[in-house]
Amino acid sequence: MPVPTVDTYENDDEDMVKKQTLTAADAVRALPVNRDVIDLRDRYYVPSLVPLRADVVPNHTDLNIRDQFDEGACTGxxxxxxxxxxxxxxxxxxxxSTRMLFEMARLHDDLPxxxxxxxxxxxxxxxxxxxxxxxxxxxxYLLGADATGWDLDIETAHKARDVTLGSYFRLNHEINDYHAAINEAGAVIASGKIHAGWARPKNGVIKRSSRIEGGHAFAIVGYTRDGFLVQNSWGPRWGGFQNMxxxxxxxxxxxxxxxEDAWVLRLAVSSPSAFDVKYARNHAMFRDAKVAASAFAPRRQDIHxxxxxxxxxxxxxxxxxxxNKASLDxxxxxxxxxxxxxNETPDYRHLLIxxxxxxxxKTAVAKRIRAWSKVYKKNGIYPIHIMWETGFNSDVVDVFYDLLFKTRNLMGEDADHTDARLEEMAGPLGRKLWRDLKVTSGLTFAPGTQxxxxIRDLVKAARQAPELQVHFASASAGVLLLAELADVMQQLKVPLASANVMAPACNLDHYxxxxxxxxxxxIQHLYQYSLIDQRECADTLDIYSKSLLYLVSNALEPQKGTPMLGMETGLQxxxxxxxxxxxxxxxxYFAGRDRKQTDAKSHTGLDRDLKTMNHILQTIVGGQTGGVQAFSQGHMQGY
Known part of the structure; x- marks a missing residue:
């Protein structure tokens, strides 16, 4: 057995900062793999007491040796x-498909x-x-221009449900754990710091070196008494251990x-029909409604x-x-x-924006899509949900909490005029952020933007569909997109059959x-769902003793006390x-008065209120809901 030799280099630290490439098998190889960060949720592999084979050497005819060429797609x-x-x-x-595995890896990475x-x-x-x-x-796996713009389309997404991941465990860097994992599963996926010795393995043996060139991923498909057997993705001209x-x-x-890192995995039983139901209802995360609401974010394929x-x-x-444009097309x-x-008849008679x-x-929106989509589709409604990055959530809430604590420190927690002081302190920055949000809403469907x-492509498609009506629904500041959508539809001469707005956060001038x-x-008809003023005042925030719309009216709009469309006082x-x-x-319709149409107790409760959501459903389909086609209480959970 050849014994690996060691090359040493001066200025190794300088070599570490070189560009991450290595010339191997007559091609420049990208080495861009990033190390997995520590995550306390990782499950670690624990070896069993099954006896280990002295060596594991794969049959080379079973191996599919691929070539990634110069693309940094080695994880796939x-x-x-x-x-x-x-x-x-x-x-x-x-x-x-290596292409799908790599593109999905890019989507699901949380890189700094x-x-x-x-x-x-x-x-x-x-x-x-x-x-x-x-x-x-x-x-x-295509390269260059042929690979540009690859996207997971609906048909491919459904085919991908045949082969799914079951369990996967991170490996401790103990040689016995690696041996046990390979003995049990046949192969593990690993990454490492790649040095100059990987360029030209001698007699199929990687020569040791301290000259690090970058990070790379590969499969470990066996072991001998001298080392692990690496299946690489640099084509058949690389390697050659024992003529493999x-x-x-x-x-x-x-x-x-x-x-650097290694994981062992096992495939799931092929059950495409169970793809959306990985966890039973009595799973721990569903036993508590609050836990269920903060459970795992939906997969992209769940809402594709x-x-x-x-x-x-x-x-x-x-x-x-x-x-991207391909998925929207x-x-x-x-x-x-x-x-x-x-079907001979159209599946969808309505398009809902x-x-x-x-x-x-985006996670909150995705959870709503997952919870509602089946009901909409059973009623012949194809829903499109707008995720628009406003920056308002993290920025404003953090700022207001900071201001609240400062205000309480100055005035005491029980001061009667804490709200007024908070409005005064929050106003300058809050008005700027609220103004930026309005600008963002104007850009969302602006001509010339993606x-x-x-949205114009979707409306044009709806215009060409057989007897398809277009509808709109919104919550809170989502109403700001209604005027933008209506402008688009006016230009395209397509009517908006209905618009349903819940606690619309816009002032009367905008309306x-x-x-x-x-x-x-x-807009053929506008349906509005709001709280009576008594419930509005009772819908307090942790940082404010009135509702969010009161805070917008008193602190974020240019004038204190600006009448808001979503408030009973504003409508009056x-x-x-x-x-x-x-x-x-x-x-x-007012929650607290029109109990047949809505009975929400808070702003955030409107799209969780069974009566509100089913009345919106009725306005879209013309009252033809009932039985299994209506929302049930189970659809109002998990978000």
């Missing part, structure tokens, strides 16, 4: 090698620098867990010095095709809920056709100038005590 390649190994052990044919190349092993595993993986023929192309021996000493994720009118291209195509095409409030972050072009002129024209200022001055196309 390494994971594909491990998944293929698992599938071979089950006697299953074919190879899984979102523009950094490559990904982590955890990102690859999370992407696999949340999305599954399709066959290589459905998402082949693409495989090299990594000595235990080298492993000890340069290994039902959201637009925008920041200042541009698609958000990184993170769990990435958005798929949605537009589905809307235009009226559904899946599996739902704009959520400024305090609803969001503007995207009179931007919304009211559309009533009876582009607009249309008189009995609201006689409202247009005929504007109906208002």
């Amino acid at each position: 390649f390494a994971l594909a090698a491990v998944v293929d190994c698992q599938r071979r052990r089950e006697g299953l044919p074919g190879h899984v 620098d979102p523009e950094a190349a490559g990904s982590t092993l955890r990102g690859a595993l999370k992407g696999f867990f949340h999305n599954g993986v399709c066959d290589e023929v459905d998402a082949p 192309p693409g495989v090299a021996l990594w000595s235990y000493e080298d492993w000890f010095e340069h290994v 095709g039902h959201f637009m994720h925008l920041d200042d009118g541009q698609f958000v291209s990184r993170g769990r809920y990435t958005q 798929e949605t537009a195509k589905l809307i235009k056709s009226g559904g899946t095409g599996r 739902f704009a959520h409030g400024a305090l609803s972050n 969001g503007g072009e995207g 009179n100038n931007r919304i009211r002129p559309h009533l009876g024209q582009t 200022a607009l249309a008189g005590p009995d609201l006689d001055g409202l247009p005929a196309q504007h109906s208002v």
Whole structure:
């Protein structure tokens, strides 16, 4: 057995900061893998007492040696090698898609620098867990211009449900744990610091070196008495251990010095119909409603095709809920056709654009999509939810809490005029943030922006669909998008069959100038759900003894006490005590008075109130709900 030799270099620290590449197998190889950060939720592998084989050497005819060329996609390649190994052990044919595994890894990584190349092993595993993986023929590994803009479309997403991740465990860096994991599972996915010795393994053995070039991911598919067997993704010209192309021996000493991370996994039973129900209702996280509401964020595939994720009118291209034109084009195509095409009659007769409030972050929106979508679709409604990054949530709440504590320290917790002092102190910065939010709402569907072009494509698709009506719904500041959408639909000469606004957080000037002129024209009817003033005043915040709309009215609008459309006092200022001055196309229902239509106790309770949500459903479908097609109390949980 050849014994690895050691190269030493001067100025090793200087070598560490070189660009992360290595020339190997006649190509420049990118080495961009980032180390997995510490996460206390990680589950660690524990070896069993099953006797270990003296060595594990794979049959080289079972190995699919891939070549990533110069792209930094090694996490996808390494994971594909491990998944293929698992599938071979089950006697299953074919190879899984490295392209999908890598692209999903990029979406699910939480890197400090979102523009950094490559990904982590955890990102690859999370992407696999949340999305599954399709066959290589459905998402082949293409390079250059051919690979640009690859996106997980609806058909491929459903195919990916056949191969999913079951359990995965992080490995402690103990040689016995590695041996046990490989003996049990056949292969592990690993990453390490790559040095110059990886460039040209001699007789299939990686020569030791201290010249670090970057980070790389690979599969470990066996072991001998001298080291681990690495299946790499640099083509068949690399490696050659025991005449196995693409495989090299990594000595235990080298492993000890340069290994970074490793995970062992097991595939789940193939059960596509169970993809959305990983946890039973009596699982611990569902026993407490508060725990359920803060449970795991939905996977992108759970809500695929039902959201637009925008920041200042541009698609958000990184993170769990990435958005691009390709995915929106798929949605537009589905809307235009009226559904899946599996039925003679259209699946959908309504398109619903739902704009959520400024305090609803992307995870909160995703949970609502997951909770509501099946009911909407059963009623022939195709929902599109707008995730718009306002920055209002974290910025304003943090600022107001800080101001509250300062105010209490100055005046005492029980001071009668603490609210007034808080309004005064919060006003300067709060008004700026609220003003920025209004600017953001104007950009969301603005002409020339990706969001503007995207919403126009959806409306045009709806116009071409058979007898499809378009509707709008919103919560709180989401009403600011109603005027923008109505302008788009007016330009395209498509009516908005209904608009349903819950506690609309806009002032009367905005209503009179931007919304009211559309009533009876582009907006055929506006339905509003608000709290009576008694419930408004009782809906206190932790930092303020009145409701959020009172805080907006008294501190965030330019003038203290600005009348707001969503408040009973604001509506009375607009249309008189009995609201006689409202247009005929504007109906208002008050929680606390109109109990058949709504009975929410708070602003945040409106989209959790069964009566409110079912009345909105009725306004969309024309009253034809009932039985299993209506929302049940179970649909009002988990968000």
